[in-house]
Amino acid sequence: MERTWRGRGGLAITPEVMDLQSPSRYLRRMAQQIISSPPQRVGELIKDWRTRRRLSQLDLALEAGISQRHLSFVESGRSSPSRDMVEMLCKHLDLPLRERNVVLLSAGFAPAYSERKLSDPSMAAARAAVELVLRGHEPVPALAVDRWWNLVMSNASLAPLLGLVENKSLLEGTPNALRLSLHPGGLAKNVVNLGFWKAHILWRLAQQIHATNDAKLIALEKELSGYPAPPPGHRERNEADAIALNLELKVGEHILSFITTTTIFGTPADVTLSELAVEAFFPSNAETAAIVQAMAAAG
Numbered sequence: 113m114e115r116t117w118r119g120r121g122g123l124a125i126t127p128e129v130m131d132l133q134s135p136s137r138y139l140r141r142m143a144q145q146i147i148s149s150p151p152q153r154v155g156e157l158i159k160d161w162r163t164r165r166r167l168s169q170l171d172l173a174l175e176a177g178i179s180q181r182h183l184s185f186v187e188s189g190r191s192s193p194s195r196d197m198v199e200m201l202c203k204h205l206d207l208p209l210r211e212r213n214v215v216l217l218s219a220g221f222a223p224a225y226s227e228r229k230l231s232d233p234s235m236a237a238a239r240a241a242v243e244l245v246l247r248g249h250e251p252v253p254a255l256a257v258d259r260w261w262n263l264v265m266s267n268a269s270l271a272p273l274l275g276l277v278e279n280k281s282l283l284e285g286t287p288n289a290l291r292l293s294l295h296p297g298g299l300a301k302n303v304v305n306l307g308f309w310k311a312h313i314l315w316r317l318a319q320q321i322h323a324t325n326d327a328k329l330i331a332l333e334k335e336l337s338g339y340p341a342p343p344p345g346h347r348e349r350n351e352a353d354a355i356a357l358n359l360e361l362k363v364g365e366h367i368l369s370f371i372t373t374t375t376i377f378g379t380p381a382d383v384t385l386s387e388l389a390v391e392a393f394f395p396s397n398a399e400t401a402a403i404v405q406a407m408a409a410a411g
Contacts, residue, residue, distance in 0.1 A: 251408030259387035304360035
């Protein structure tokens with residue numbers, strides 16, 4: 113079993129996050145991925161993303177301030193776009209930073225955004241900010257996850273909830289937060305509103321997949337879809353569910369009720385930071401708040 117490093121204030125960082133990754137290593141890895149995958153021209157990528165975003169050539173051309181004819185030539189390969197044009201099209205297609213790097217490489221340009229592990233010395237300020245946010249939530253449980261919902265860091269208040277996990281192999285290496293919550297050997301048996309929680313998780317994954325077309329997320333969605341759960345019921349989803357969702361968790365003889373919230377970095381210029389999210393579980397009633405306080409005091 114791999115060990116987890118625990119730093120100041122009980123904050124935990126998983127082993128995968130501790131690996132250093134320099135910009136040059138990132139560039140080589142990105143290039144190797146493109147070489148090893150089926151070749152796709154920059155024009156094909158732009159067309160695929162435009163189609164995924166449900167934009168016509170005219171729509172994208174107007175937004176980007178270029179002619180539809182020029183865009184058509186780029187997509188068909190009859191014209192090679194400049195770096196500025198590729199970056200502009202990526203911006204108007206609202207591509208995540210990771211996908212923008214892929215498009216740039218396909219066009220023959222170097223990636224615009226670095227990807228560094230949180231343990232990289234150059235990420236000290238960002239890492240300290242994440243630690244501050246996590247500690248600031250205590251005694252409320254909070255965790256930081258990456259793009260694929262792998263657990264990156266957590267505060268000490270999360271430990272009692274992880275203690276409910278029966279299948280300890282789910283906690284080895286770099287645990288996946290979504291797998292922990294829906295796996296039969298994880299927290300699923302403790303989630304009172306499991307049907308609705310699973311439906312919410314799959315909805316969030318679908319939104320991410322729409323935005324990124326990420327193969328790992330697609331595989332994760334397929335895996336989680338196969339986990340058993342009761343029907344979610346007839347409650348209609350509303351816009352507030354995307355901001356805060358109620359999670360009911362049975363702990364001993366008590367049913368704890370949490371409102372889950374998500375915090376992301378505002379304007380990151382690094383792939384790792386752009387994909388990092390802090391998930392916090394706030395008590396939604398006085399009883400839950402009192403129990404959470406008692407759990408924190410007990411250590």
